[in-house]
Amino acid sequence: MSIDIAANLHAIEQRIIHACTRCGRDPQQVSLIAVSKKKPAELIEQAAAAGQPLFGESYVQEFVDKQQQITAAAQWHFIGALQSNKVKYLRGRTDLIHSVDRLSLAKEISKQWGKIDQTAEILIQVNVGDEQSKAGVAPEAAESLVRAVAQLPHIRIRGLMTLPPYHDDLEQVRPWFRQLRQLAQQLDRLQLPGVSMQTLSMGMSHDFEIAIEEGATLIRVGTAIFGRRE
Ligand SMILES: *Cc1c(COP(=O)(O)O)cnc(C)c1O
Numbered sequence: 001m002s003i004d005i006a007a008n009l010h011a012i013e014q015r016i017i018h019a020c021t022r023c024g025r026d027p028q029q030v031s032l033i034a035v036s037k038k039k040p041a042e043l044i045e046q047a048a049a050a051g052q053p054l055f056g057e058s059y060v061q062e063f064v065d066k067q068q069q070i071t072a073a074a075q076w077h078f079i080g081a082l083q084s085n086k087v088k089y090l091r092g093r094t095d096l097i098h099s100v101d102r103l104s105l106a107k108e109i110s111k112q113w114g115k116i117d118q119t120a121e122i123l124i125q126v127n128v129g130d131e132q133s134k135a136g137v138a139p140e141a142a143e144s145l146v147r148a149v150a151q152l153p154h155i156r157i158r159g160l161m162t163l164p165p166y167h168d169d170l171e172q173v174r175p176w177f178r179q180l181r182q183l184a185q186q187l188d189r190l191q192l193p194g195v196s197m198q199t200l201s202m203g204m205s206h207d208f209e210i211a212i213e214e215g216a217t218l219i220r221v222g223t224a225i226f227g228r229r230e
Helices: 005-023 041-049 060-069 084-090 103-115 139-149 174-189 208-213
Strands: 031-035 054-057 075-078 096-100 120-126 155-162 199-201 218-221
Touching: 005 031, 005 041, 005 208, 041 060, 054 060, 060 075, 060 084, 084 103, 096 103, 096 155, 103 120, 103 139, 103 155, 120 139, 139 155, 139 174, 155 174, 174 199, 174 208, 199 218, 208 218
Parallel strands: 031 054, 031 218, 054 075, 075 096, 096 120, 120 155, 155 199
Antiparallel strands: none
16 A cells, blocks of 8 residues: 555644644644654655655664755754663764763763764653653652753753553643653743743654644654654
8 A cells, every 4th residue: 555645644634733823833843753763765755755754763773864864955863762871873963862861871962962062952751651661860859860860961952752541531731741741840930041941842753733733842643654663
């Protein structure tokens, strides 16, 4: 079965605009990340040709391989679980890393980006539901992690990311998104030097409209653009 990526992107754009209209937000404040993990480079090229500038990948080796194949101009966000020993392969290749949830990982990112005299842009991943199966710092521990990461020389915190507990009933997911926004507001009030809380990465194929209503500035959408993954 062939998939019409341009049509899927267009449909999502319309849904973003409608969600923004419902809650009085400017659609320009919401950026779509096309999550292309487990999808071939040709499909990324198709999405780029249809005007999609921003892609999200979750696996280091796969990301590096595909990035080398892509000829279209693209921005890349790394959104997956990240082991410290793999950070060196990402060095200088990402516009934003969404999944920083511990100081040891942040230190390694700062060290690697320091080697190329650049600053890594990152988000702190928060495990809002405190689920054992999910990565992310516990909400109560987020402030001390942000304070510690903010001290590192080659890293800049731009905001927060979350993967909330799954519910079929999206109204059950809404409070988790709201909690992430409130946590960002609390952390913003600390006015830590070099720390911004402007970016909220939340919402996926099944729940991005609710996330937008609760303040998402980055939504991470895979299946609704590229179809189901193996
Ligand atoms: C795979 C993935 C997504 C995309 O999920 P879909 O349901 O396919 O839209 C979003 N965020 C993260 C962190 C992911 O790993």
